Amino acid sequence: MEKPVPIAATFEIEYLQYLDAEGKLVRDDLPAFARDTKQLVKLYQEMLMVRVFDAKAIALQRTGKLGTYAPCLGHEATYLAIGSTMQEDDCFAPSYREYGVQFHRGVKPRELLMYWGGDERGSNFSGPAHDFAWCVPIGTQCLHAAGSALAFKIRKEPRVAVCTIGDGGSSKADFNSALNVAGAMSLPLVAVIVNNGWAISVPRDAQTGARTLAQKGIAAGLECLQVDGNDLIAMRAAMDHALKRARHGHGGMVIEAVTYRLSDHTTADDARRYRSEQEVKDAWAREPLRRMKAYLMSLNAWTEDEETAWKAQCTKYVDAEVNAYLETKAQPVEAMFDYTYAELPADLLAQREEAIAWEKRT
Amino acid sequence: MAQITLIEAVTQALAWEMKHDPSVVVLGEDVGVNGGVFRATLGLLDKFGAERVIDTPLDETTIGGITVGLAAQGMKPVAEAQFEGFIYGMLEQIICHAARLRNRTRGRMSVPAVWRAPWGGGIRAPEHHSEANEALFTNVPGLRVVLPSSPGRAYGLLLASIRDPDPVIFFEPKRIYRQYKEEVPDDGEALPLDVCFVLRDGSDVTLVTWGAQVKETLEAADALAEEGISAEVIDVATLKPLDFDTIHESVRKTGRCVIVHEAPRTAGFGAEISARLAEHALYDLVAPVERVTGYDTHIPLFRLEMKYLPSVEKIVAAAKRTLAVS
Numbered sequence: 287m288e289k290p291v292p293i294a295a296t297f298e299i300e301y302l303q304y305l306d307a308e309g310k311l312v313r314d315d316l317p318a319f320a321r322d323t324k325q326l327v328k329l330y331q332e333m334l335m336v337r338v339f340d341a342k343a344i345a346l347q348r349t350g351k352l353g354t355y356a357p358c359l360g361h362e363a364t365y366l367a368i369g370s371t372m373q374e375d376d377c378f379a380p381s382y383r384e385y386g387v388q389f390h391r392g393v394k395p396r397e398l399l400m401y402w403g404g405d406e407r408g409s410n411f412s413g414p415a416h417d418f419a420w421c422v423p424i425g426t427q428c429l430h431a432a433g434s435a436l437a438f439k440i441r442k443e444p445r446v447a448v449c450t451i452g453d454g455g456s457s458k459a460d461f462n463s464a465l466n467v468a469g470a471m472s473l474p475l476v477a478v479i480v481n482n483g484w485a486i487s488v489p490r491d492a493q494t495g496a497r498t499l500a501q502k503g504i505a506a507g508l509e510c511l512q513v514d515g516n517d518l519i520a521m522r523a524a525m526d527h528a529l530k531r532a533r534h535g536h537g538g539m540v541i542e543a544v545t546y547r548l549s550d551h552t553t554a555d556d557a558r559r560y561r562s563e564q565e566v567k568d569a570w571a572r573e574p575l576r577r578m579k580a581y582l583m584s585l586n587a588w589t590e591d592e593e594t595a596w597k598a599q600c601t602k603y604v605d606a607e608v609n610a611y612l613e614t615k616a617q618p619v620e621a622m623f624d625y626t627y628a629e630l631p632a633d634l635l636a637q638r639e640e641a642i643a644w645e646k647r648t
Numbered sequence: 649m650a651q652i653t654l655i656e657a658v659t660q661a662l663a664w665e666m667k668h669d670p671s672v673v674v675l676g677e678d679v680g681v682n683g684g685v686f687r688a689t690l691g692l693l694d695k696f697g698a699e700r701v702i703d704t705p706l707d708e709t710t711i712g713g714i715t716v717g718l719a720a721q722g723m724k725p726v727a728e729a730q731f732e733g734f735i736y737g738m739l740e741q742i743i744c745h746a747a748r749l750r751n752r753t754r755g756r757m758s759v760p761a762v763w764r765a766p767w768g769g770g771i772r773a774p775e776h777h778s779e780a781n782e783a784l785f786t787n788v789p790g791l792r793v794v795l796p797s798s799p800g801r802a803y804g805l806l807l808a809s810i811r812d813p814d815p816v817i818f819f820e821p822k823r824i825y826r827q828y829k830e831e832v833p834d835d836g837e838a839l840p841l842d843v844c845f846v847l848r849d850g851s852d853v854t855l856v857t858w859g860a861q862v863k864e865t866l867e868a869a870d871a872l873a874e875e876g877i878s879a880e881v882i883d884v885a886t887l888k889p890l891d892f893d894t895i896h897e898s899v900r901k902t903g904r905c906v907i908v909h910e911a912p913r914t915a916g917f918g919a920e921i922s923a924r925l926a927e928h929a930l931y932d933l934v935a936p937v938e939r940v941t942g943y944d945t946h947i948p949l950f951r952l953e954m955k956y957l958p959s960v961e962k963i964v965a966a967a968k969r970t971l972a973v974s
Binding site: 377381407409410411413416418419423426428429431432433434435438440447452459463464466467470476558581592625626627628631632633634635 | 673685699700702704705706707709712713714715717718719720721722723725740741744745750751752753754755756757789812813814822832842889890891892893
């Protein structure tokens with residue numbers, strides 16, 4: 287066109303980072319919470335605990351004591367930022383590896399192990415009763431969060447629903463539907479895209495031509511931000527902002543947490559089939575614990591001795607949880623019937639009796 | 649007392665329950681100002697406001713998923729699929745989440761929601777507006793599948809479905825939405841779920857059906873009566889869970905059974921009833937079970953649809969085939 291054409295809309299996506307990969311501050315407007323060094327130490331300790339747990343869970347699977355398990359190696363900062371900023375009566379709708387969020391919200395490692403260990407009781411967990419359990423059908427949890435947010439809005443409760451989803455999941459209809467309805471109805475929804483680079487074997491760039499995943503919220507009318515997901519301080523600042531505006535009726539937000547899946551997709555996967563060792567090696571240089579440790583040590587808030595002692599404590603705690611899990615007996619056969627309906631219909635009761643009788647056959 | 653149609657009974661039930669239970673909300677496409685494309689939600693927006701009569705974005709995935717979220721947080725959503733042929737976009741949410749949330753959380757969470765949808769053929773509608781897809785849902789554990797066939801049963805069963813603590817698929821036979829009126833007291837009285845309704849007593853043959861086919865089946869019973877044949881007519885009403893006892897009791901008496909439904913035959917819900925008869929009532933049967941159903945084809949566009957649907961003549965012929973065996 288020869289003459290200038292008016293612009294209908296423009297957008298920008300900001301990228302937020304406080305701590306670089308070496309643990310050095312890159313901004314001088316440190317948020318208030320980050321000046322509380324004790325709190326940062328506590329969150330770093332929780333990140334370490336998640337990492338110790340993760341390694342233990344993989345070891346359990348490798349020795350036949352756990353079913354397929356989805357590790358969370360490398361995602362610890364993103365998860366602890368979400369967990370530590372949400373209020374208890376907010377609602378969390380995860381996919382299936384957000385253990386750092388859930389432990390912070392009261393879910394016990396033994397419950398998580400029960401879920402991956404083939405026992406439904408794991409999803410009847412000690413975390414908030416209104417939090418959703420692990421969600422395997424990709425992206426569907428985003429609409430549960432949107433529906434929860436709608437319930438809060440209808441009842442005029444100052445609560446926020448938070449969902450997490452992977453970079454692959456951001457291609458799904460349910461995710462895009464959730465953002466769309468959150469924008470259309472101005473719902474208190476915070477959607478965190480945990481962009482770890484890989485959807486099993488398919489890299490992030492094969493998911494979409496969009497420059498960022500955060501911008502997927504722009505079309506829905508949501509505020510959008512890309513964050514260094516390996517930077518606990520930046521992720522916490524982003525979550526604080528998103529939760530505050532949602533809680534005060536200013537609508538939903540999309541946060542793209544850029545991190546990296548340092549592990550296989552699950553214990554049933556072998557990532558060496560589809561990505562280079564060099565890529566993983568480079569990613570280790572950006573991982574979240576290393577930089578937080580360096581930062582805390584630069585403030586003289588953490589020492590190697592404390593790290594060694596804390597890791598030993600984590601191992602002790604995780605071992606106790608593992609033992610509690612291993613000691614639980616399988617549910618009786620009738621347990622598969624008992625929660626199908628609030629009250630069992632007659633024909634299902636008959637099948638329940640049939641199953642019990644079969645177990646007791648001589 | 650006012651005489652009302654089946655669709656008016658749906659509206660009356662929704663209004664009653666919204667008035668008496670503030671956790672009930674209605675959501676779907678065009679359910680607000682427009683009152684739904686069939687007017688099932690007519691007047692609800694004025695009575696209860698936009699926060700409880702929610703026009704959603706035009707996206708079945710959204711309706712399916714936010715209904716689960718609303719219900720899990722203590723609301724009682726009644727979601728409308730504009731037509732049964734559009735419900736497929738909600739299937740993953742219904743099957744993977746609504747139906748199993750109670751089980752997978754050992755009762756910590758549940759989905760007390762209703763999915764309403766106009767159902768079935770025979771209204772000369774465009775493609776994808778005439779399906780009888782109830783059997784897709786009767787194979788899903790955790791769901792109830794309910795199909796009323798009169799204004800009174802639409803009112804009573806919808807109230808019961810909304811009050812039920814588990815997810816209910818509530819299919820409304822759109823062909824008889826406005827077919828006739830009857831007195832339906834607006835008294836909030838629910839009808840029982842999980843039971844069949846015996847609409848006509850008979851002794852020679854049992855006719856089992858649901859939905860709009862109740863009309864043709866009752867007419868077939870009239871036609872058989874003129875020939876001295878006494879047909880019992882059962883409206884299954886709740887397909888899942890099935891009240892087989894009522895059907896079995898009837899077949900013990902008659903020894904003969906014709907199952908009538910407009911869905912395709914293979915693995916249609918008639919197959920389940922037939923299988924249970926074979927398992928539990930074989931020695932009560934005098935004649936093989938007959939099924940009068942849609943063919944295993946897509947329901948044709950409307951020039952041919954009446955040739956696809958079960959008719960009075962087909963039902964009468966099937967009943968007579970069972971009576972030819974002695």
